[in-house]
């Protein structure tokens with residue numbers, strides 16, 4: 195049975211099934227380092243050889259089931275495959291092997307999610323809402339609450355300024371606020387919460403709780419143990435592309451912190 199497949203009482207139907215997923219990146223034209231002192235003629239001959247394709251096996255046979263109402267933290271050291279796994283769940287990277295089944299369309303909210311730097315915060319809210327499928331009337335109703343939730347106008351009229359003038363924390367808060375204005379079947383959040391201040395983190399935690407209660411599933415990648423502990427009841431620990439542990443956050447997180 196896949197981890198998570200047993201139903202806890204307060205959880206709903208499966209929203210994401212990840213079944214033995216492998217993700218392999220292919221990197222063109224990267225040669226292994228040549229030993230020092232290679233003769234010049236040899237170097238010239240090697241340059242004419244066929245381009246080298248190297249493979250990075252980033253996710254190695256990951257399996258689990260996520261259910262409605264779950265918030266799942268993904269932890270692991272740098273390069274352990276967390277972002278790659280989120281992108282595979284979002285359908286942005288095809289698995290090399292295995293399958294991802296999702297209920298509804300997962301939405302990936304990353305630190306680098308595409309907002310337009312030369313446009314104002316206000317324009318980005320409008321475009322973001324319309325891109326998420328809101329009608330113009332829904333966007334008008336959602337607009338001011340989004341700006342208020344992001345808290346970007348607390349000191350000045352920042353929403354009227356281009357986003358390139360925002361701090362990274364302000365931009366991350368606005369991205370989260372836009373994405374969280376809609377209900378999601380599956381919301382994938384990559385490090386976006388860690389950049390906000392304490393007050394914003396509390397607001398976003400509450401909003402994630404509401405999204406879960408609306409029968410959504412939330413995945414959260416973070417290097418902040420407190421963010422994971424406060425937001426997620428279940429945690430998956432990835433280690434070199436494999437699941438090292440999957441279970442209640444209060445068991446997995448201390449284990450990860452002791453070993454990472």
Ligand SMILES: Nc1ncnc2c1ncn2[C@@H]1O[C@H](COP(=O)(O)OP(=O)(O)OP(=O)(O)O)[C@@H](O)[C@H]1O
Nearest residue numbers: 219221250252270271272273274275276277278279
């Ligand atoms: N576009 C890419 N092309 C080639 N290799 C990649 C690419 N993106 C990631 N990788 C490699 O895949 C592996 C997993 O990377 P990934 O970004 O998923 O890890 P992560 O756990 O999210 O790391 P971090 O905590 O640093 O964000 C790493 O070895 C990384 O170098």
